[in-house]
Amino acid sequence: MVLLKAIRPAICCSSSVFDGGHLIPVDKVSFVKFPLPASWLSMRLNSGNNAKLSLIQATEESSMPITNDHAAAISGENLHQIAANGKATNIVWHKSPIGKLNRQELLQQKGCVIWITGLSGSGKSTVACALCHALHSRGKLAYILDGDNVRHGLNRDLSFKAEDRAENIRRIGEVAKLFADAGIICIASVISPYRKDRDACRALLPEGDFIEVFLNVPLHICEARDPKGLYKLARAGKIKGFTGIDDPYEPPLHCELELPQKGNICASPCEMAETMISYLEEKGYLQA
Numbered sequence: 449m450v451l452l453k454a455i456r457p458a459i460c461c462s463s464s465v466f467d468g469g470h471l472i473p474v475d476k477v478s479f480v481k482f483p484l485p486a487s488w489l490s491m492r493l494n495s496g497n498n499a500k501l502s503l504i505q506a507t508e509e510s511s512m513p514i515t516n517d518h519a520a521a522i523s524g525e526n527l528h529q530i531a532a533n534g535k536a537t538n539i540v541w542h543k544s545p546i547g548k549l550n551r552q553e554l555l556q557q558k559g560c561v562i563w564i565t566g567l568s569g570s571g572k573s574t575v576a577c578a579l580c581h582a583l584h585s586r587g588k589l590a591y592i593l594d595g596d597n598v599r600h601g602l603n604r605d606l607s608f609k610a611e612d613r614a615e616n617i618r619r620i621g622e623v624a625k626l627f628a629d630a631g632i633i634c635i636a637s638v639i640s641p642y643r644k645d646r647d648a649c650r651a652l653l654p655e656g657d658f659i660e661v662f663l664n665v666p667l668h669i670c671e672a673r674d675p676k677g678l679y680k681l682a683r684a685g686k687i688k689g690f691t692g693i694d695d696p697y698e699p700p701l702h703c704e705l706e707l708p709q710k711g712n713i714c715a716s717p718c719e720m721a722e723t724m725i726s727y728l729e730e731k732g733y734l735q736a
């Protein structure tokens with residue numbers, strides 16, 4: 449079974465193949481639906497000698513101009529297999545005429561994910577805000593996905609048990625990937641205590657685009673800060689499974705940046721933001 453890709457819902461089935469813009473007749477075609485101008489589709493169908501496709505119904509005229517990219521997609525140059533992905537079957541990637549490079553050109557930056565991991569109270573949210581602010585002042589578009597905040601909406605159904613934390617991180621990783629694809633510098637500030645969950649998010653992105661930043665602040669400092677009083681509750685046994693107390697935190701083994709550097713006194717959030725900006729500049733993310 450192959451896919452014929454169209455501009456809007458690409459619906460097709462059975463053994464028909466477009467090759468290089470020409471329809472190659474095969475034994476059986478059951479159903480094809482293109483949201484294209486009927487005249488254009490008829491022209492394509494008629495161009496094959498023994499085409500066994502016929503236009504059943506013209507439903508609407510597309511308001512979208514047919515570009516070379518569209519034509520290529522429709523003619524089969526970008527065929528994708530109909531996929532089974534997780535629990536969904538018969539799903540097909542739909543390519544947009546405007547891609548990441550176009551958006552990066554518009555924004556004059558490169559999309560990426562800055563993944564800030566560390567204990568509760570290590571300063572993830574604070575440094576994420578400092579970084580976002582510093583980028584904004586330089587005319588760069590950034591967006592923060594903060595663990596606490598995402599748990600107010602998208603991830604409100606998730607607890608802190610290991611499998612829910614994994615799902616929390618998986619979803620944030622997927623959303624961060626979309627932001628990066630949008631050309632945005634996405635700053636994820638989440639405890640993300642498990643190495644394999646962080647590594648799975650890294651694997652979603654092109655090489656280099658996942659920048660893992662370890663906010664290496666020791667537990668005793670985080671606990672002394674305790675801005676929300678959660679450590680106190682955890683120590684009192686009123687919160688079970690609190691990271692660092694009775695739940696694990698696995699520090700990164702190979703992160704791109706570690707803040708503050710081991711042995712140093714805690715840098716200010718602005719200094720840490722500047723360190724991250726220097727990294728982005730050096731790697732070329734602050735230009736298209």
Ligand SMILES: Nc1ncnc2c1ncn2[C@@H]1O[C@H](COP(=O)(O)OS(=O)(=O)O)[C@@H](OP(=O)(O)O)[C@H]1O
Nearest residue numbers: 568569595596608613616638639640641689690691
């Ligand atoms: N059991 C337990 N363990 C750790 N943290 C807890 C827990 N219960 C609530 N909180 C609060 O939730 C915030 C962490 O959410 P995250 O989504 O970043 O956590 S995780 O990545 O899924 O582990 C975290 O926010 P930060 O302090 O900003 O890290 C806590 O305020």
Ligand SMILES: Nc1ncnc2c1ncn2[C@@H]1O[C@H](COP(=O)(O)OP(=O)(O)O)[C@@H](O)[C@H]1O
Nearest residue numbers: 567568569570571572573574673675715716717
């Ligand atoms: N670099 C820093 N130096 C000193 N205190 C900090 C620093 N960054 C954050 N803090 C303080 O630590 C506490 C926890 O910061 P927060 O950003 O909420 O951490 P997290 O998001 O990791 O839980 C806050 O009271 C904040 O003001």
